[in-house]
Amino acid sequence: xxxxxxxxxxxxxxxxxxxxxxxxxxxxxxIEPEAPLFGDGLGLDSIDALELGLALQKRYGIxxxxxxxxxxxxxxxxxxxxxxxxxxxxx
Amino acid sequence: xxxxxxxxxxxxxxxxxxSGSLRGIQLMLAIYDRFGARAYQGVLFLVGLYYWWRRPxxxxxxxxxxxxxxxxxxxxxxxxxxxVRHFTTFGTAILDKVLALYGRIAPxxxxxxxxxxxxxxxxxxxxxIIVVTHLGSHEICQALGRLRRDLKMSVxxxxxxxxxxxxxxxxxxxxxxxxxxxxxxxxxATAQRLQARVAEGGFVVIAADREPIExxxxxxxxxxxxxxxxxxxxxxxxxxxxxxxLYLLVCARQGQTHHVHxxxxxDATGLSRRERSVWMDNTMAHFVTRLEHFCxxxxxxxxxxxxxxxxxKQNARPPR
Numbered sequence: 001x002x003x004x005x006x007x008x009x010x011x012x013x014x015x016x017x018x019x020x021x022x023x024x025x026x027x028x029x030x031i032e033p034e035a036p037l038f039g040d041g042l043g044l045d046s047i048d049a050l051e052l053g054l055a056l057q058k059r060y061g062i063x064x065x066x067x068x069x070x071x072x073x074x075x076x077x078x079x080x081x082x083x084x085x086x087x088x089x090x091x
Numbered sequence: 092x093x094x095x096x097x098x099x100x101x102x103x104x105x106x107x108x109x110s111g112s113l114r115g116i117q118l119m120l121a122i123y124d125r126f127g128a129r130a131y132q133g134v135l136f137l138v139g140l141y142y143w144w145r146r147p148x149x150x151x152x153x154x155x156x157x158x159x160x161x162x163x164x165x166x167x168x169x170x171x172x173x174x175v176r177h178f179t180t181f182g183t184a185i186l187d188k189v190l191a192l193y194g195r196i197a198p199x200x201x202x203x204x205x206x207x208x209x210x211x212x213x214x215x216x217x218x219x220i221i222v223v224t225h226l227g228s229h230e231i232c233q234a235l236g237r238l239r240r241d242l243k244m245s246v247x248x249x250x251x252x253x254x255x256x257x258x259x260x261x262x263x264x265x266x267x268x269x270x271x272x273x274x275x276x277x278x279x280a281t282a283q284r285l286q287a288r289v290a291e292g293g294f295v296v297i298a299a300d301r302e303p304i305e306x307x308x309x310x311x312x313x314x315x316x317x318x319x320x321x322x323x324x325x326x327x328x329x330x331x332x333x334x335x336x337l338y339l340l341v342c343a344r345q346g347q348t349h350h351v352h353x354x355x356x357x358d359a360t361g362l363s364r365r366e367r368s369v370w371m372d373n374t375m376a377h378f379v380t381r382l383e384h385f386c387x388x389x390x391x392x393x394x395x396x397x398x399x400x401x402x403x404k405q406n407a408r409p410p411r
Contacts, residue, residue, distance in 0.1 A: 022364050046277075047309070050332055053279025054286055064280035071278055 006033060010082045017078070020055035021048055033079040041077070049075060061090040119182070120189055131186065132179070139179035149396035153177045156393065159316035159400070164387040173391070180391045187344065188230040196231060201349045209353045212338060213242055218289035219336040222326045222356060222378060224300045226385050226393045227343030232296075232351060243268045243293030245285060247325075249275070268293075274325075282332065289333050296340075299326040300382060301395065313379045316386065320400045322379065327371055330359040337374065339381055343389040352385070 006014065006028060014028035017037070021044070035041035038049070052075065056062045062085065064071055074084040119138075123131040143150055153174045160167055170176055190196050203209060212219060221244075223229035250273045270288075272281060274297075285295050302321050303310055309324040330337040337359065341352040357374040386393050 047328055047332070049279050050277070050282035050328075053282040054332065056279070057283050057286070064283055066276065066280045066284070068276055068278050068280070071280055075279065 006031075006078075007082070009086060010078055013082045013085055014078055016055055016059050017042075017052065017081075020051050031078050033082075034077050037075060037077060037081070052081075056085070059091065060085050060088075062088045116185060116189065119186065123186060132183075135179045135182040136175070138182060139175040142178045143175050146396075148398070149178070150174055152396045152398055155398070155400065156316075156395070159318060160386060160390055163316040163383065167387055167390050169390060177391045181394050181396075183344070184228045184392065184394065187349070188228045191228065191230045196349065200347055201231065201351060203351045203353065205353045208338075208355065209351075212336070212353070212355075213239065213292075216292040217336060217360070218292045219294055219338055220289075220326055220330045220333070221294045221296045221338045221340050222299045223296055223340050224298060224382055224385075224393075225395050226300075226341055226382065226389060227349075229296070229298075229340060229342050231342040231349050232340055240268065243288065243291065245270045245272050245288045245293065245295050247272045247274050247277070247285075247295060247297040249273070277325075285329065286333050289335050294338075295329060295333075297326045297329065299323060299378060311375065313375060315379050315400075316383055318400050322375060324371065324375070327374055327378075330357070330374075331362060331367055331370065334360050334362065336360065339378065341385050343385065343392045345389070354381070356381070 010033055011028045014031045017023070017031070018026060018028065031042060038044045044052075053064060056064070064074075074080055115138075119131065119134065122134055157169060157173055157177075161169070187196070223232075246269060248271065250271060272284070288295055299322060301323065303323045303325065309328070310321045311324060312319040313322050314320075315322070327337070335358075337356045339352070339354050339356045343350055343352075356378055357370065359370065362370055
C-alpha cells in the first residue's frame with residue numbers, strides 16, 4: 001500500500017536503509033515512518049544496526065556519540081532517524 | 092527479556108565467579124617479586140590443588156576438555172595430575188598477563204613465528220580484525236604495541252566482567268595506542284569507532300572462543316575437538332561489516348619462551364552480501380580447525396573453565 005506521508009528527507013533516509021541493507025522487494029514508500037525499524041516493524045536486527053551506523057556516516061557524515069540509550073531512540077523509527085539526520089548532517 | 096537460558100545462567104561462564112580474587116592475584120604477584128619464579132610455582136601448585144578440591148565446575152570442565160582432546164589427537168601428551176597442572180598453567184598465564192600489562196615481559200623471550208606475515212599486515216596499512224582466543228595469554232601481544240609504536244589496537248572485551256582483574260592495572264602505563272572497548276556496548280556508534288580504527292590502518296582485537304553473554308547474540312555450533320560447541324560470530328561479522336582482512340593471533344608459552352603465532356584467517360575486503368554466508372561458514376570452520384591445532388600443540392594452555400560443549404538441544408535457539 002502506497003504511503004504518501006514521507007517527507008523528502010525521510011524518503012532519502014529510507015533509500016539509504018534499503019541500499020545499505022540491500023532490502024529486497026521493498027521501496028521507500030513501503031516503510032511506515034512511525035513503525036519500529038527493529039524487531040516487529042521492519043524487522044531489522046543488531047547487525048543491521050551496525051551497518052546503519054556505518055551508512056549514516058558514509059552518506060551524511062554523522063558521527064554518533066557512544067551513548068547507547070540515546071542511539072536507541074534515534075534508531076527507533078524512520079521518522080526519528082530522519083530527525084537525527086536533519087539535525088546532525090555534515091555532508 | 093527472560094528467555095529460557097536465563098534459568099541456566101549459573102552455568103554460563105559469565106555467571107561463574109572469577110574465583111581468582113584480586114587479593115589473591117596481588118598476593119601471588121608479591122610472592123613472585125619477593126621470592127622469585129620457583130617459589131611462585133611452588134605456591135601455585137598448592138593453589139591448583141585447592142581449586143581442584145573447591146571448584147567442581149572448573150574441574151569437570153577441564154576433564155571434559157582433556158577427554159575431547161585425547162580422542163581428537165591421541166598422540167597428545169598430558170602429564171600426571173593433569174587437571175591440577177591445567178589450573179597451575181592457568182596461574183602461570185595470569186602472571187604472564189600481569190607482567191605483560193606492566194611491560195615486564197622481556198622482548199628476548201618473545202618469539203614471533205610469522206614475523207613476515209605480521210609485518211606485512213601492519214605495513215599494508217589496511218588494518219584488520221585480529222581474532223584472539225583463551226589459549227595462552229594474548230595480552231603478551233599488547234607488548235607488541237610497545238615494540239611498534241605505530242601499531243594501533245582497539246581491544247573489544249567484557250570489561251564489566253573483567254573489572255576486578257583490570258582494577259589491578261589502574262596504575263599501569265598502557266600504551267596510548269591500545270584502546271579498550273566494552274563488547275556489550277556494541278552498537279552503531281561503536282561500529283563507527285572501530286571503522287575509524289581500521290581506516291587508519293589499525294587493528295580490532297576480539298576473542299572468538301567464548302559464548303556471547305548477550306541473549307540473542309549470534310553464535311553457531313561447530314565441531315570442536317570432535318563435538319559441536321557454540322562459537323560467537325561477532326569477530327567474523329566485524330570483518331564483513333568493515334570489509335577488512337581477518338587474522339588469528341595466538342600467544343602460548345613453551346618453557347621460558349612466548350611463541351606468537353600470527354596468521355591470516357581470511358579477507359572480507361570487497362565481499363558482497365551474497366557471499367557472506369559462505370564466507371562465514373568457511374572462515375569460522377577454518378578458525379576452529381586452527382584452534383584445534385593449537386590445543387594439540389599447547390594442550391594445557393586452553394583456559395575455558397566452564398562447560399564449553401553443553402547440551403546442544405538445551406541451548407538451541409530459533410534461527411534468526
